[in-house]
Amino acid sequence: MPSEIAIAAVAPNAAPTMEPIVVFENVSIAFDKNSVLEDVSFSVHRGETRIILGPAGGGKSVLMKLTNGLIKPDSGTIRVFGEEVSAMREADLFKLRARIGMVFQESALFDSLSVEDNVAYRLHEEHVPEAEAHARVVEALKFVELEQAIDKFPAEISGGMRRRVSIARAIVSNPDLILYDSPTGGLDPITSTTIIALVVKQRDVSHTTSLMITHRLQDAFLLARNHFNQQTGQMEPIANGGVDDSTKFLVLNDGKIVFDGTTEELVHSTDPWLKEYLA
Amino acid sequence: MPFVSPEVYAKEKIAAIQDYAILSWHAVINIFSGPRYWADIFTQMDSIGVGSMPIVVLTGFFTGCVLALQSATSLQEFGSVSLTGNLVALSMVKELGPVLTGLMVSGRNSSGMASEIGSMKVTEQLDAMRALGTDPVRKLVTPRLYATVFMLFFLTIVADAVGIAGGALVSVTLLGLNASTYFHNSYRALVDGDIVQGLTKPLFSGFIIATVGCYFGMKTKGGTQGVGKATTQAVVVASVFIIIVDFIVSRAMIGIFGR
Numbered sequence: 400m401p402s403e404i405a406i407a408a409v410a411p412n413a414a415p416t417m418e419p420i421v422v423f424e425n426v427s428i429a430f431d432k433n434s435v436l437e438d439v440s441f442s443v444h445r446g447e448t449r450i451i452l453g454p455a456g457g458g459k460s461v462l463m464k465l466t467n468g469l470i471k472p473d474s475g476t477i478r479v480f481g482e483e484v485s486a487m488r489e490a491d492l493f494k495l496r497a498r499i500g501m502v503f504q505e506s507a508l509f510d511s512l513s514v515e516d517n518v519a520y521r522l523h524e525e526h527v528p529e530a531e532a533h534a535r536v537v538e539a540l541k542f543v544e545l546e547q548a549i550d551k552f553p554a555e556i557s558g559g560m561r562r563r564v565s566i567a568r569a570i571v572s573n574p575d576l577i578l579y580d581s582p583t584g585g586l587d588p589i590t591s592t593t594i595i596a597l598v599v600k601q602r603d604v605s606h607t608t609s610l611m612i613t614h615r616l617q618d619a620f621l622l623a624r625n626h627f628n629q630q631t632g633q634m635e636p637i638a639n640g641g642v643d644d645s646t647k648f649l650v651l652n653d654g655k656i657v658f659d660g661t662t663e664e665l666v667h668s669t670d671p672w673l674k675e676y677l678a
Numbered sequence: 679m680p681f682v683s684p685e686v687y688a689k690e691k692i693a694a695i696q697d698y699a700i701l702s703w704h705a706v707i708n709i710f711s712g713p714r715y716w717a718d719i720f721t722q723m724d725s726i727g728v729g730s731m732p733i734v735v736l737t738g739f740f741t742g743c744v745l746a747l748q749s750a751t752s753l754q755e756f757g758s759v760s761l762t763g764n765l766v767a768l769s770m771v772k773e774l775g776p777v778l779t780g781l782m783v784s785g786r787n788s789s790g791m792a793s794e795i796g797s798m799k800v801t802e803q804l805d806a807m808r809a810l811g812t813d814p815v816r817k818l819v820t821p822r823l824y825a826t827v828f829m830l831f832f833l834t835i836v837a838d839a840v841g842i843a844g845g846a847l848v849s850v851t852l853l854g855l856n857a858s859t860y861f862h863n864s865y866r867a868l869v870d871g872d873i874v875q876g877l878t879k880p881l882f883s884g885f886i887i888a889t890v891g892c893y894f895g896m897k898t899k900g901g902t903q904g905v906g907k908a909t910t911q912a913v914v915v916a917s918v919f920i921i922i923v924d925f926i927v928s929r930a931m932i933g934i935f936g937r
Contacts, residue, residue, distance in 0.1 A: 464805070469805050469808055489808075489813070490813075493808075493811045493812070493813065494811070496808070496809055496811045497811050501809040503805070503806055505801065505802060507801060507802040507806035508806075509798075509803055510803070521811060524713070524811060568810075
């Protein structure tokens with residue numbers, strides 16, 4: 400099922416430069432003297448889907464919040480779309496965040512607003528006319544196959560549905576970068592696969608640059624080894640056991656990067672910790 | 679509660695005061711630049727102002743009643759029961775109206791603000807708001823601040839009025855005073871300085887209620903237990919601040935108006 404909103408996401412804000420979309424340079428951060436990230440450096444290029452793997456408490460969610468400027472690093476620089484978010488004022492960050500969609504670990508839907516108002520939140524803030532906002536919300540909800548829940552409140556829908564609404568809220572403004580913070584965390588395997596299928600769909604239809612945290616290896620490899628078939632509207636395994644070239648991995652452990660590379664490089668890694676982790 | 683060194687304790691407290699001051703400053707100045715959330719201001723006015731009406735009316739009315747009843751006993755000794763109106767009007771307008779209204783609204787709304795914003799904080803809704811390009815201080819704190827200051831001013835007038843009316847009811851029905859004399863004495867007892875003093879206090883109380891409630895809400899951590907703690911702290915700190923600031927404002931006003 401091709402999506403107009405997803406296709407539209409590629410073109411409008413694309414800069415003619417090949418500079419990476421996200422760049423971390425020697426980033427460190429500690430909370431209450433406990434080091435959470437230590438000298439982290441990596442970059443994510445346009446159209447790339449970067450899967451961030453690692454054990455719980457390894458600093459993955461902190462890394463995601465740093466990318467969006469929700470927290471500041473103690474040292475190092477973070478550049479997103481060429482702008483240094485680690486040194487920007489909050490007022491300037493609000494403008495930058497208009498180009499970034501974020502899916503939170505526990506959905507973080509506004510519980511006093513309906514599904515429609517949640518998805519339309521950014522559109523309302525941008526004073527988009529009500530009719531246009533409604534049409535775009537319906538389109539985004541169709542993308543996540545949840546248009547029937549438009550009038551419901553977050554408390555009235557399941558955990559999986561809340562994640563899908565959260566994805567709809569993140570993509571409704573056609574962002575150039577999407578941050579998925581454990582979109583499948585705490586969900587059953589079937590619902591997790593549905594969520595991953597949506598991430599694959601967004602990746603293959605719109606080619607939006609994205610970072611996705613997961614601690615479930617099966618979700619990570621599902622994302623790397625499948626593609627979205629626009630004719631059938633289904634997620635399908637890539638032929639001959641292939642992997643998606645735009646999907647790369649970043650593995651964190653104890654706040655340090657232990658792997659940064661492609662799917663093939665990851666599965667053939669000889670690092671003892673990594674082999675044990677992947678086993 | 680773990681023991682910390684005096685230095686760490688002092689630093690924590692100073693940092694908290696700094697954070698509170700910064701939050702309050704931003705909450706105040708946000709109204710002078712866009713985007714302004716007028717709809718939220720009106721919603722909060724309805725919630726804080728109209729929603730607090732029943733408790734303010736009941737508290738004010740029965741405070742006036744009991745004030746008349748208690749003061750009559752003392753005034754009787756001097757043969758001055760007819761001055762009950764003076765005493766009730768002065769006490770209500772200068773002190774009890776503003777302070778009791780502040781305390782009642784604090785109990786109802788500081789806690790409400792702390793729990794509502796605190797729940798949003800622990801469920802990452804504040805981060806989501808920032809990620810969606812909205813400043814939570816502008817969207818949540820500024821409307822609550824201006825709505826509370828504006829509505830508390832009028833709630834205090836209502837409390838003063840129903841307090842004097844309560845005093846009148848007791849004076850007429852239980853003390854056998856003439857209603858006309860009561861109201862005439864009440865009116866004569868008050869001068870402009872008393873009214874100014876009584877209506878300056880809710881401006882400070884409103885500021886304290888909103889900023890303290892929102893501050894504790896935005897600093898909430900530790901899940902639902904943290905929300906409960908923030909709620910309690912907000913009410914306690916706001917109530918104590920209201921009483922302290924009431925004393926300071928009273929002293930300043932007495933210095934200005936001489937009574």
